[in-house]
Amino acid sequence: MEHTPPPLADLVAHPATERLLIRFSSEGVMQGFRDILRELQRAVMQGHVVDPAAFEADSIVARLESRLAASDDAWLERVVNATGTMLHRGLGQALLPSPATDAIVRAASQPVTLEYDLSQGTPGRREQTIEHLLMDLTGAEGAAVVNNAASALLLSLRALASAKDVLISHQDLSTLSESLDVQEILATSGARLRAVGTTSSVSPADYETAITDATALVLRVHTTPVDDTKSTLMDLVAIGRRRGVPVLEFLVNGALLDLSRYGLPKEPVVEERISLGADLVIFSGEAVVGGPEAGLVVGSARCAGAIAKHGLHRMLQCDKLTIAALEATLRLYRESACIAQDIPTLRAWTRPLHEIEDTASRVLPALVSALGPGFQVSVQDERSRMTDDERSSTIPTKVIVVEHDYLGGYRIAGRFRQTRPPIVGRVEDDRFILDARAIFDPLDMVPNWTDELDG
CATH class of the missing domain: 3.40.640.10 (Type I PLP-dependent aspartate aminotransferase-like (Major domain))
Incomplete structure (x- = not known):
């Protein structure tokens, strides 16, 4: 049985399309529908086996939404810098005054x-x-x-x-x-x-x-x-x-x-x-x-x-x-x-140690609640690198060490990078570390999980 995709007008009239038109430009939505319809027609003409469900309006609209959402993700995404390194090349170097x-x-x-x-x-x-x-x-x-x-x-x-x-x-x-x-x-x-x-x-x-x-x-x-x-x-x-x-x-x-x-x-x-x-x-x-x-x-x-x-x-x-x-x-x-105080880099570098410790201590209850069972968190003394050069000077800081019963530091770090906004810390001796030196809002270090933690 030969399958044909629905007319463009039917896709535009689909209830879910209204949501797309609110989020994305009408030109982008219309062009996206045309591209998908053209791809389906080409697949049929070339004799490829195509799942019949792919021709349904629900499937086409869902496919377009996924495609538009992926293209809408900005490469430059806001992150929480909990590495302790203010001048971090990968995270954009200095924050401007x-x-x-x-x-x-x-x-x-x-x-x-x-x-x-x-x-x-x-x-x-x-x-x-x-x-x-x-x-x-x-x-x-x-x-x-x-x-x-x-x-x-x-x-x-x-x-x-x-x-x-x-x-x-x-x-x-x-x-x-x-x-x-x-x-x-x-x-x-x-x-x-x-x-x-x-x-x-x-x-x-x-x-x-x-x-x-x-x-x-x-x-x-x-x-x-x-x-x-x-x-x-x-x-x-x-x-x-x-x-x-x-x-x-x-x-x-x-x-x-x-x-x-x-x-x-x-x-x-x-x-x-x-x-x-x-x-x-x-x-x-x-x-x-x-x-x-x-x-x-x-x-x-x-x-x-x-x-x-x-x-x-x-x-x-x-x-x-x-x-x-x-x-x-x-x-x-x-x-x-x-x-x-006026230059963010200097503000973080000159921040009093007691203030950094207060930030780390205040966030512990919320962090424990967000992480759930199996995790252990503690505030410890550490040192922050001033830059990401291996010859960089270091200064005293307070960090939150996050450990798990069976997950290693790199697994935990990867999980923190999946939250929105991503939280970037560092891993030392297989321990995941959140450095509070450059964190002025304690809740920035609390992950907002989008799904359950993988085992």
Whole structure:
């Protein structure tokens, strides 16, 4: 018996279609019906065996609803970050301060003076305000901004060392290669990296010996949480001044203020690196600074100016939303009286331990109720990573350890990721851990199960 699908009009008139038209656009619903009808007709014409139920209106409407729901799921989904790591690449790095998100909405929904000078009525430069803010905050003579730190390094090498040598220690080269595609950057920049010293040690004298007429830059990579490299930088600057070679420092976690003032591990402060004589300093807008993703460059007027004016700069420029968010973030650093509260990353890092413990303790009854039998939960002392780099500094925290009679930590973690919104914790020693450091609403750590726990 040959089966034929119902007419399109019958599907539109189906009672369940009204629900689809409320949730989805009429164009999407109509096109979805046409696609399914076409698929059924093609299957029949090609002689495939098709379940007769597939031709019924109920089946077609249900099939379309499932298809539309799947396509409606956003890739960027809100999650609860209970990993304890505020700067988590997989979860979007820094949360932006309120003025930055307000600035993004304004720039996205209204015309703004992105490249327009109101005083003159003429075209302007989109990075001008950002550059002035960076110079104010760091004491540098010049500044430049591009879309990320890798681009900043690429552009710096292209503008200052194309077809010339850049000296870097073996250790720094290894560190840089862990986070950036060094070979691709070199190929695009045209610079030649010359490794200095050995894989285990390097001295200022090694750099001076390696300098030739072809040397254009000395590149340092700063990764250590404790700022114990002042003397090394000063030595390299002295050599660079003597030999006419600029020193560029790439800060993995460059900060705009001294975190040790808040009882946190010290990260390199950009202003200090400039005062020590670095000709250029590159750091990220989205890391310790707590703003949007951007590559920030500060330094001498000559070096920074060469970067800002290079032809490649236009290709690597920030879009208007990044410019808006970055300006708002940098203004907070210049004007806020309570910066540690205004920048979400700093707020979480500087949160008092007793407050974190209170958050964890308050949620225990609701968590026990939601989890059901077989689970054990407890509040314990732990340490949070400040970033997701394995070399990251750690700070004390309070966590909720979730264990089960027979389910391991990874099974429990997977289950927490299935709730809405998904709750992302971490697993250590086969224990599932919810870190309360960055959780300000305790109920965020309570899963909203959609079905029963699998055995």
